[in-house]
Every structure is written in C-alpha cells, then in structure tokens.
Amino acid sequence: MKGLMMEQPLLVASLLMHAERHHADQEVVSRRVEGDLHRYRFADLAKRARRMANALEGLGIRPGDRVGTLAWNGYRHMELYFAASGSGAVLHTINPRLHIDQLAYIVEHADDQVVFFDLGFLPIIEALAARMTKPRLFVAMCDPSHMPASVDSKVSMLCYEDLIEAHVDDYVWPPLDENTASSLCYTSGTTGNPKGVLYSHRSTVLHTYAAALPDALNCSARDTILPVVPMFHVNAWGLPYIACMVGAKLVFPGPALDGKSLYELIESEQVTMSAGVPTVWQGLLSHAAELGRTFSSMRRTVIGGAPCPTAMTVQFQDRHQVEVLHAWGMTELSPVGTVCSLKHHQLSMSADARHAIQAKQGRVVFGIDMKIVDAEGAELPWDGAAVGNLLVRGPWVSRSYYRDETTAALEDGWFATGDVARIDRDGFMQITDRSKDVIKSGGEWISSIDIENVACLHAEVASAVCIGTQHPKWDERPLLLIVRKPGSSLAKEDILAFFDGKLAKWWKPDDVVFVDGFPLGATGKVLKNQLREQFHCHYAPSTAHTSPQD
Known part of the structure; x- marks a missing residue:
C-alpha cells in the first residue's frame, strides 16, 4: 500500500523559493572584486536569479548544458548557483587554483557552453581560450564600468550586469525530475586528470538537510555565516544552500582571504559561524594574536579539508571561546560525511x-554510513584501535564519475575513500592517513597525521608535515618537516625530545628538517607527493639513522 503523501520533487530552486517567501529580508553581504561591499536581501537574490535564468535561455543554454564559473565567493556567483541549476542546466564550478593544463582539460571534458568569470581571472580565461578546440562564450561578472578589454581576439565577452538588465524576473522554475543533474565539481587531480562528480537535485537537497542539522554544522536563522571555503570547490560545503534553507545571513569574503581581511569582516558583520581549511585559519588566528584581540560574535567554526591540529582547536576554544567542529568529507560526498560534534x-x-x-x-x-575494512575486505571492529580502509555509502555519495561510468567508483555498493582510519565505540572516526601517505616501517603502519598533531602542540611550531621516506633497513621511516614560528630558534633535538611519552618510541621521527613553507594544492592541502619526491633520499645509507625498532 502506498502512502498518502504529496509527491513534490526535491529541487535546488525550492531552496531559493523558500528563502524568498520566508526570509525575504535576510541579508547577503559580499566583498566584491571591485573593492567595495555589496548588500542586498534574499528577495533581491531571487529576482536576479530569475533574470539570469532568462538570460541563460537567451544565450541558448538548454537543459543539461554545462554552465562554468571561475569565481570567488560572492552574490553573483550565488545567483548562478540557482539560475543555472534551477533552470535545468548544470552549474560547473571550476577551481582557478588548478594548473592551466588541468583547467583546459576540465572545461573541454565538461563541454561548458559558457564560462562566467570574476575580473581577476581574465588571464586564465585568455589562456583557456587559446587552448579550446571550439569557441566558448565568456561572461565577465561585473558592471559595464568595470568591463575589461581582452588582449585575445578569441575571447568574446559579455557583461554580467548587462545580461541582468536585459531580462525580466518573470520566470517560473521548471518542475524537474529530482534526479536531474544540478551541479558538477571536479576533484583536484593530484594524480592523473581530475574526475568529475555530478550532483543531482535530490542529492543536493538531502545533503543540505543533513549538513544543517544540530549535530552537523548546526545552522539556523539566528546565524550569520561566512563561507571561507570557496564556492568553486564542492559548493562551499553546501553553506549557500543551507543559508537559504534555514534563513541565515550570508557574508561572502570575495578574494580577500588573509587574516586581516577576514578578521575585519567577521567583526564588522558580526559573523557567528564560519568554515574553512586549517591554512586559512592559521592566518586569522595569527592576526588576532598580533592585535591582542578575540572575536566578539563568532561562536563556532567548521574546519575541514585537512586534519585540524589540536593546537588550533585549543587556541580557538580556550583563547577565543569559538567551538571547533572538525569535519571530514570529499568531493565524491557532496562533501560532508562526518562532523565531530560531542555527545552528552x-x-x-x-x-x-x-x-x-x-x-x-x-x-x-x-x-x-561507514565502515573500515582490512586488505581482504573484511570489516574491522569499532574499538578505536583497529585501522583499515574507510568505505562509505549514502544518497549523496557518488556511484561513478562523469563521462566515465564504466569505471566503477563503488566496491559492493560502498565508495572506497582512499583514506585509512579507525573508529571508536562511540562511532567517532579518525583519519590516520591517506592510503597513499601511510608510512609502512618494518611492516607496520605509522600515522603521519598523529605525528603532525603532536608536533603542532609545541609552542614554537607554526606548522608541521610528516612524510615517509625510503630507508635501507625499515623500508620507510618518518621524516618531520617543520615551519618555525617567527623568532623561534627551535632545534631538532628540542622537537624530538618533545615526542617522548606522547607516541610509541618507534613512531618517533628519525630526523627533522626545518623549512620555510610547504607546497599547497588547489584546495589548500599540502602536496605530500612533492615532498616525498624532494626528500626521498634523505635516509640514504650514508645518512641513515638508527631506528628505535633496533
């Protein structure tokens, strides 16, 4: 017997319709690439998104066509979130931090019909146009007074605000099948070409529901949300959609992600919640420390994209009374999978x-849902000790990659994340490494992340990375790379002694190298593969150290 409930599809446009109807006067504040601060309401967002939907139709964009964006976090980018997806097209957010070869591959592979871009990305657009196999239409996200003059004749540009002004807001969002594709995001492609993950309207709305829950990101109409995590990467972890669902004020930082700019925006707009990667928060905390100030309004921050050092958690919570929500996810998970919200x-x-x-x-x-398995695929216990390959499944988890459906992303219905993890009795998961980063010494696994977390507890360590390097006896041994805090004279002996009693003796790094910084990928993650290549001969026979395993 069927239930007697209404059947209404879960559509991205319904989030905007809800925001306009029930939170029309809520603010959206954006620091623009033009340099000023822009303000309007959800009601204005909805009207302009409908205008842009008409504009896309006028440009010949049809259902299923890909609409590319190369843009920072701002109100125009958010308008495209709904104008493209809501009209039946596919919003394709492009990460401008990728190498130009990867960007060209992505635009060609996705077959973007039009690419919208912020002014600062004109050089990228011109480089892309020179590599395209067919003409693309480009739209500069600015008003007529800021329109750039392209030096490349292949770049045919339109003006975003001219498109908005040329169309009315009389538009009815079509009743799409909820399984229709809504947006597209490519992985960072650290090995091989990036892979496309195609999200549906249904998966996006379900992800929005779950991510907003109290034990997840805990968002409500009482919040002022600052998404520092970029809108060009996994839809800013869903925060633009969440804000519409719950009616929260949105504050967009634009391209200014340095500590000073973020601190000023947090204080002036009374931000209560933000989200970003550890490298960004380190700059914010350093700026607050230099000023000798704390935060007057911010009460929690979501930290993901890379493991959050305990030292950062302590600094946020003990000095600034800002709750830290450590989170994990992937492009293939839309992206939220777990959040470290404490139980009673x-x-x-x-x-x-x-x-x-x-x-x-x-x-x-x-x-x-998640589980950890051994090399043979047998499920391991949740005892906080067993370590295995992490597998997940759920309604917003990818089952295959865009235009590569013959390559299965699933193993018996589970997505293999490539992470190595343990799970405790309360169901709290901890990443111990990426499978490609785990250190195997004498046949045993060593967690590089655990070593990094201990190192970051030292008062004179700004950041730390641990890699496994070749060893003549033990196959691999951990090598610790450290960036000192300004003015520090921290020595190798000091940091190695700091590990005593905090980790198993044989986990202790054999050596320490002090560096000025680390190579970062397109999403702010440290490129450990480059560091392993650079230091792969560090423990050559002539310099090999004696391991505590001896």
Whole structure:
C-alpha cells in the first residue's frame, strides 16, 4: 500500500523559493572584486536569479548544458548557483587554483557552453581560450564600468550586469525530475586528470538537510555565516544552500582571504559561524594574536579539508571561546560525511580528553554510513584501535564519475575513500592517513597525521608535515618537516625530545628538517607527493639513522 503523501520533487530552486517567501529580508553581504561591499536581501537574490535564468535561455543554454564559473565567493556567483541549476542546466564550478593544463582539460571534458568569470581571472580565461578546440562564450561578472578589454581576439565577452538588465524576473522554475543533474565539481587531480562528480537535485537537497542539522554544522536563522571555503570547490560545503534553507545571513569574503581581511569582516558583520581549511585559519588566528584581540560574535567554526591540529582547536576554544567542529568529507560526498560534534556524556570529560576526541573527524551525519575494512575486505571492529580502509555509502555519495561510468567508483555498493582510519565505540572516526601517505616501517603502519598533531602542540611550531621516506633497513621511516614560528630558534633535538611519552618510541621521527613553507594544492592541502619526491633520499645509507625498532 502506498502512502498518502504529496509527491513534490526535491529541487535546488525550492531552496531559493523558500528563502524568498520566508526570509525575504535576510541579508547577503559580499566583498566584491571591485573593492567595495555589496548588500542586498534574499528577495533581491531571487529576482536576479530569475533574470539570469532568462538570460541563460537567451544565450541558448538548454537543459543539461554545462554552465562554468571561475569565481570567488560572492552574490553573483550565488545567483548562478540557482539560475543555472534551477533552470535545468548544470552549474560547473571550476577551481582557478588548478594548473592551466588541468583547467583546459576540465572545461573541454565538461563541454561548458559558457564560462562566467570574476575580473581577476581574465588571464586564465585568455589562456583557456587559446587552448579550446571550439569557441566558448565568456561572461565577465561585473558592471559595464568595470568591463575589461581582452588582449585575445578569441575571447568574446559579455557583461554580467548587462545580461541582468536585459531580462525580466518573470520566470517560473521548471518542475524537474529530482534526479536531474544540478551541479558538477571536479576533484583536484593530484594524480592523473581530475574526475568529475555530478550532483543531482535530490542529492543536493538531502545533503543540505543533513549538513544543517544540530549535530552537523548546526545552522539556523539566528546565524550569520561566512563561507571561507570557496564556492568553486564542492559548493562551499553546501553553506549557500543551507543559508537559504534555514534563513541565515550570508557574508561572502570575495578574494580577500588573509587574516586581516577576514578578521575585519567577521567583526564588522558580526559573523557567528564560519568554515574553512586549517591554512586559512592559521592566518586569522595569527592576526588576532598580533592585535591582542578575540572575536566578539563568532561562536563556532567548521574546519575541514585537512586534519585540524589540536593546537588550533585549543587556541580557538580556550583563547577565543569559538567551538571547533572538525569535519571530514570529499568531493565524491557532496562533501560532508562526518562532523565531530560531542555527545552528552563527553561534555563532562577533562579538557585533554575532549581535545583528543575533537582531533577525530567525528561521527556520520544521518544519511551516511561507514565502515573500515582490512586488505581482504573484511570489516574491522569499532574499538578505536583497529585501522583499515574507510568505505562509505549514502544518497549523496557518488556511484561513478562523469563521462566515465564504466569505471566503477563503488566496491559492493560502498565508495572506497582512499583514506585509512579507525573508529571508536562511540562511532567517532579518525583519519590516520591517506592510503597513499601511510608510512609502512618494518611492516607496520605509522600515522603521519598523529605525528603532525603532536608536533603542532609545541609552542614554537607554526606548522608541521610528516612524510615517509625510503630507508635501507625499515623500508620507510618518518621524516618531520617543520615551519618555525617567527623568532623561534627551535632545534631538532628540542622537537624530538618533545615526542617522548606522547607516541610509541618507534613512531618517533628519525630526523627533522626545518623549512620555510610547504607546497599547497588547489584546495589548500599540502602536496605530500612533492615532498616525498624532494626528500626521498634523505635516509640514504650514508645518512641513515638508527631506528628505535633496533
């Protein structure tokens, strides 16, 4: 017997319709690439998105066509989130931090019919146009007074605001099948070409529901949300959609992601919640420390994209009273998979015990299931000790890659994440490494992330990376790379002694190298593959150290 409920499709446009109807006066504030601060309301966002939907139709964009964007976080980018997806086209957010070869591959592979871009990305657009096998239409996201003059005759440009002004806001969002594709995002492609992950309207709305929950990102109409995580990467972790669903004020930072700019925006707009990667937050915390100030409004931050060092959690929570929500996800997961929201019985634990839990990536949000398995695929226990390959499944997890459906992304219905993890009895998952980054010494696994977390607890360490390098006896041994804090004279002996009693002796790095910085990928992650290549001979026979395993 069927239920007697209404059947209404889960569509991206319904999020905007809800925001316009129930939160029309809520603000959207954007720091623009033009240099000024722009303000309007959800009602204005909805009207302009309908205008842009008409404009896309006027440009010949049809259902299923890909609409590319090369843009920072801002109100025009958000208008395209709904104008493209809501009209039946596919929003394709492009990461401008990728190499030009990868960008050209992505635009060609996606077959973008039009690419919208922020002014600062004109050099990228011109480089792309020179490589395209067929003409593309480009739209500069600015008003007529800021229109750039292209030096490349292949770049045919239109003006975003001219398109908006040329069309009316009389547009009815079509009743699409909820399984229709809504947006497209490519992986960062650290090995091989990037792969496209195609999200549906249904998966996007379900992800939005789950990510907004109290035990997930905990968003509401009482929040002012600053998405520092870029809109060009996995839809800014879903925050633009969440803000429409719950009616939160949105603050977009544009291209200015330095500590000073972010701090000023957080304070002036009274931001209560933000989200970003650890490298960005390090700059914000350093700026606040230089000023000798704290935050007057911010109460929590979501940290993901890379493991959050315990030292960063302690600094946010103990000095600034900003709750840290350590999260984990992937492009293939839309992206939220787990969030480290403490359970009731953990609130009364000691500070050290709570910090140890918060170093984990957390527990699944409803809709996601996970397990860890050994090399043969047998499921391992959730005892906080067993370590295995992490597999996940759920309604917003990718089952295959765009235009590569013959290459299965699933193993018996589970997505193999490529992460190595452990899960404790309370269901809290902790990434111990990427499968390609795990250090295998004498046949045993060593977690590079655990070593990095200990190193970052030292008061004179700004950041730390641990890699496995070839060793003549033990196959691999950990090598610790450290960026000192300004003015520090930290020596190798000091940091190695700091590890005593904090990790198993044979996990202790054999050597320490001090560096000025680390190579970062397109999403802000440290490129450990480059570091392994650079230091692969560090433990050559002439310089090999004696391991504690001896």
